[in-house]
Amino acid sequence: DAGVTQSPTHLIKTRGQHVTLRCSPISGHKSVSWYQQVLGQGPQFIFQYYEKEERGRGNFPDRFSARQFPNYSSELNVNALLLGDSALYLCASSLTGFEQYFGPGTRLTVT
Amino acid sequence: AQSVTQLDSQVPVFEEAPVELRCNYSSSVSVYLFWYVQYPNQGLQLLLKYLSGSTLVKGINGFEAEFNKSQTSFHLRKPSVHISDTAEYFCAVSDLGGNTPLVFGKGTRLSVIA
Numbered sequence: 001d002a003g004v005t006q007s008p009t010h011l012i013k014t015r016g017q018h019v020t021l022r023c024s025p026i027s028g029h030k031s032v033s034w035y036q037q038v039l040g041q042g043p044q045f046i047f048q049y050y051e052k053e054e055r056g057r058g059n060f061p062d063r064f065s066a067r068q069f070p071n072y073s074s075e076l077n078v079n080a081l082l083l084g085d086s087a088l089y090l091c092a093s094s095l096t097g098f099e100q101y102f103g104p105g106t107r108l109t110v111t
Numbered sequence: 112a113q114s115v116t117q118l119d120s121q122v123p124v125f126e127e128a129p130v131e132l133r134c135n136y137s138s139s140v141s142v143y144l145f146w147y148v149q150y151p152n153q154g155l156q157l158l159l160k161y162l163s164g165s166t167l168v169k170g171i172n173g174f175e176a177e178f179n180k181s182q183t184s185f186h187l188r189k190p191s192v193h194i195s196d197t198a199e200y201f202c203a204v205s206d207l208g209g210n211t212p213l214v215f216g217k218g219t220r221l222s223v224i225a
Binding site for chain 2: 004033035040041042043044045048056058090092097098099100101102103104105
C-alpha cells in the first residue's frame with residue numbers, strides 16, 4: 001500500500017501570499033494531522049482531523065486553516081505568509097489514533 | 112501540557128559502538144511514547160512505540176527502548192551502530208485516549224563515524 005503522500009514537494013512563496021498544501025492519507029486511515037517543523041526543531045502540532053471534523057488545534061494563528069474531504073484527504077491553508085512560516089510541513093495519518101505515519105513533507109520557503 | 116526533553120542535541124559515535132539517546136517526558140500520567148527517525152530531506156519514520164505491556168520495546172533496524180515510569184524516561188538504544196544510522200532522532204509523547212496530537216522533543220542528531 002502507498003504511504004502518506006503530500007504535494008507539492010517544494011514551494012517558494014512571497015510574503016503576504018497564500019498557500020495550499022495537500023495530503024492523502026494511507027488507505028483506510030480516517031485521521032489526518034498537520035505539523036510544522038522549523039529547521040533545527042521538532043515538529044509542532046497544527047491541526048488534527050478525524051472523519052472530517054476538527055479534533056484538535058495547536059497554538060497557531062488564525063492565518064492557518066485546514067479541512068478534510070470525504071475521501072479523508074486534507075488541505076492546509078496559510079494566508080498572509082510571513083518569513084517565519086518557512087518550514088517543512090508534515091502530514092500524518094492514523095488508523096487507531098495512537099500511531100501516526102508521516103508523509104515526506106512539503107518544504108515551504110517564504111521570501 | 113506535555114513536554115519532551117531530549118538531553119543531547121548531538122551524539123557522535125564510532126561505527127559498531129553502542130549508543131543511547133536520552134528522552135524524558137513531563138507527565139506523570141499514563142502516556143504513549145514513540146521514537147521517530149528522520150533522514151535528510153525526508154519525513155519521519157516510526158522506529159518503535161510503547162503503548163502498554165513490556166517496558167522493553169524493540170523496533171526496526173535493531174533499535175530498542177526502555178520505558179521507565181518512575182523516571183519518566185524512554186531512552187533509545189542500539190548495541191552496534193552503522194553509518195546508515197546517521198540521522199535525526201525524535202522522541203514523542205501523546206496522552207492516552209486516542210486521537211491526541213504528538214508532542215515532540217527537539218531531536219538528537221546521531222552522527223556515526225567510520
